[in-house]
Amino acid sequence: MTTERPGTGGPGVGESDGSTAPDPASNGAGRGGTRLAAHDLGHGFGNGAVLEDISLAVEPGEILAVVGPSGTGKTTLFRLLAMFERPDEGTVEVGGDDVWDLPEARRLAVRRRIGMAFQTRSLFSTTVEENVSYGLRVRRSWSARIRDAVEGLFGRDEPSDTVEKALRTVGMFDKVDRDAGSLSAGEAQRVAIARALAPDPDVLLLDEPTSNLDPRNTAAIESAMRAARDRGIAVALATHDMQQARRVSDRTAVILGGTCIESGPTDEVFESPDDDRVRQFVEGKLVY
Numbered sequence: 001m002t003t004e005r006p007g008t009g010g011p012g013v014g015e016s017d018g019s020t021a022p023d024p025a026s027n028g029a030g031r032g033g034t035r036l037a038a039h040d041l042g043h044g045f046g047n048g049a050v051l052e053d054i055s056l057a058v059e060p061g062e063i064l065a066v067v068g069p070s071g072t073g074k075t076t077l078f079r080l081l082a083m084f085e086r087p088d089e090g091t092v093e094v095g096g097d098d099v100w101d102l103p104e105a106r107r108l109a110v111r112r113r114i115g116m117a118f119q120t121r122s123l124f125s126t127t128v129e130e131n132v133s134y135g136l137r138v139r140r141s142w143s144a145r146i147r148d149a150v151e152g153l154f155g156r157d158e159p160s161d162t163v164e165k166a167l168r169t170v171g172m173f174d175k176v177d178r179d180a181g182s183l184s185a186g187e188a189q190r191v192a193i194a195r196a197l198a199p200d201p202d203v204l205l206l207d208e209p210t211s212n213l214d215p216r217n218t219a220a221i222e223s224a225m226r227a228a229r230d231r232g233i234a235v236a237l238a239t240h241d242m243q244q245a246r247r248v249s250d251r252t253a254v255i256l257g258g259t260c261i262e263s264g265p266t267d268e269v270f271e272s273p274d275d276d277r278v279r280q281f282v283e284g285k286l287v288y
């Protein structure tokens with residue numbers, strides 16, 4: 001059963017460093033904002049349930065950390081939130097719509113408002129710039145795409161402002177011309193996040209974006225999360241790193257054994273958890 005505390009709901013205080021300072025022109029203040037919510041989600045793979053009775057929400061302009069030990073179902077949950085799969089039970093709601101109730105074309109349009117970066121290396125075998133501009137290209141009209149192609153024939157191949165801004169957010173603009181295959185794991189993950197951010201999504205889903213990365217790459221990615229939040233994006237982060245949740249998130253949901261056992265403002269979940277298992281997990285005493 002979930003222990004639900006009152007959420008902070010509103011925008012968090014931005015802490016981004018100079019390189020990721022929010023652009024006033026695209027700040028959350030001017031964005032309507034889209035809420036992503038899961039209601040009573042249940043899901044399994046044939047050998048029984050992996051997720052049971054999960055309800056949570058991420059609001060525009062906040063970072064929600066979904067924490068729990070390895071194998072507890074975070075990736076499965078994020079795949080459902082990203083609409084890769086239809087849940088066996090419950091609903092995924094984006095901007096007030098039950099996404100699996102929508103006609104397919106509208107569901108695709110909703111999915112395009114969600115940016116995501118998952119654990120596995122996912123860049124295309126081309127340049128950093130091409131990777132980051134990919135999402136922008138597929139969202140453009142056919143006439144605009146043809147115009148781009150024609151302009152490309154005549155040598156106009158500067159990175160767009162949007163690509164530059166997304167790469168600067170993760171501190172990777174200096175590698176814009178590099179082949180993606182030559183990047184380190186941390187650099188590749190930063191580019192994957194720039195690719196997710198470039199189309200200015202309403203929701204950003206990040207599944208263990210810093211697992212196995214060094215402190216410098218981790219800091220760059222955490223800074224990008226804060227910058228996204230400051231732009232009014234609803235950011236959901238799956239992590240087994242409790243200290244990361246504490247550093248970056250406004251609210252935390254704790255998943256154990258496939259169900260959400262506590263959620264609320266991060267400070268409260270860490271400092272005075274209601275559930276004894278959460279207290280042990282926070283203190284590093286609960287080993288799964």
Ligand SMILES: Nc1ncnc2c1ncn2[C@@H]1O[C@H](COP(=O)(O)OP(=O)(O)OP(=O)(O)O)[C@@H](O)[C@H]1O
Nearest residue numbers: 045050068069070071072073074075076077208240
């Ligand atoms: N496609 C699948 N078929 C069968 N079982 C699956 C599938 N995907 C996930 N599982 C199982 O569901 C459980 C939860 O896996 P999941 O990857 O969601 O956990 P997680 O919390 O994200 O773990 P990690 O942090 O290690 O990635 C695991 O026991 C996993 O083996």
